[in-house]
Amino acid sequence: MTTRSAMILAAGLGERLAPLTEVTPKPLIEIAGKALIDYHLYALADAGVTQITVNVAHLGEKIVDHLNDACPECIRIDFSHEPKGALETAGGIHHALDLIESDPFIVVNADIWTDFPFTSLPDAIGSLAHLVLVANPPHHPEGDFVLHERAVQMKSSESLTLTYSGIGLYQKRLFVGCETGRFPLAPVLNRAAQMGELSGEVYRGTWMDIGTPQRLMKARHQAHSHPR
Numbered sequence: 001m002t003t004r005s006a007m008i009l010a011a012g013l014g015e016r017l018a019p020l021t022e023v024t025p026k027p028l029i030e031i032a033g034k035a036l037i038d039y040h041l042y043a044l045a046d047a048g049v050t051q052i053t054v055n056v057a058h059l060g061e062k063i064v065d066h067l068n069d070a071c072p073e074c075i076r077i078d079f080s081h082e083p084k085g086a087l088e089t090a091g092g093i094h095h096a097l098d099l100i101e102s103d104p105f106i107v108v109n110a111d112i113w114t115d116f117p118f119t120s121l122p123d124a125i126g127s128l129a130h131l132v133l134v135a136n137p138p139h140h141p142e143g144d145f146v147l148h149e150r151a152v153q154m155k156s157s158e159s160l161t162l163t164y165s166g167i168g169l170y171q172k173r174l175f176v177g178c179e180t181g182r183f184p185l186a187p188v189l190n191r192a193a194q195m196g197e198l199s200g201e202v203y204r205g206t207w208m209d210i211g212t213p214q215r216l217m218k219a220r221h222q223a224h225s226h227p228r
Contacts, residue, residue, distance in 0.1 A: 109166030
């Protein structure tokens with residue numbers, strides 16, 4: 001893998017985890033004594049990533065302070081500061097493009113817990129983006145996309161769907177034509193899929209979206225039972 005830059009999406013409010021997230025930003029919630037974002041930092045460092053952009057908004061100063069102390073020495077962190085309320089996923093990436101050094105670049109949602117090996121991502125992609133997909137979790141049974149060989153396609157009523165994991169390899173030109181501001185990622189990816197410009201792979205290892213107190217509890221239980 002030759003990609004050297006990544007972006008960790010860390011600006012969300014984490015409303016479904018309130019009141020915990022009223023004082024602790026979701027990326028700093030701990031599982032097995034380690035902040036969620038730290039799992040990503042070290043996994044990316046192990047994969048040879050040397051520059052990471054992190055977008056911040058809600059309780060952003062706490063994330064900045066934490067990463068200034070906890071970041072591995074081999075990684076340089078650049079912060080993309082967003083206005084109150086944040087810019088949603090695609091808006092946040094678009095806002096930070098000038099800070100991201102490589103193209104393509106890795107994107108990771110800060111609020112997932114996974115042992116995904118980032119070294120398995122391709123060195124280069126011909127598509128606009130390459131997504132890591134997982135089996136549909138109980139809270140998202142309808143899934144997001146269909147994977148046909150390596151092509152990520154829009155789902156249909158007859159198709160076996162998969163869920164976007166929050167991990168991907170993106171080309172900056174995916175966001176050509178996007179206007180500055182707040183906007184979600186799903187329509188951007190859907191447009192790429194309709195153009196035949198989305199590739200992907202399936203990951204079947206540990207993966208959880210830490211979006212509710214119940215899922216956080218489950219992840220903590222699993223981490224205690226199977227430490228890594």
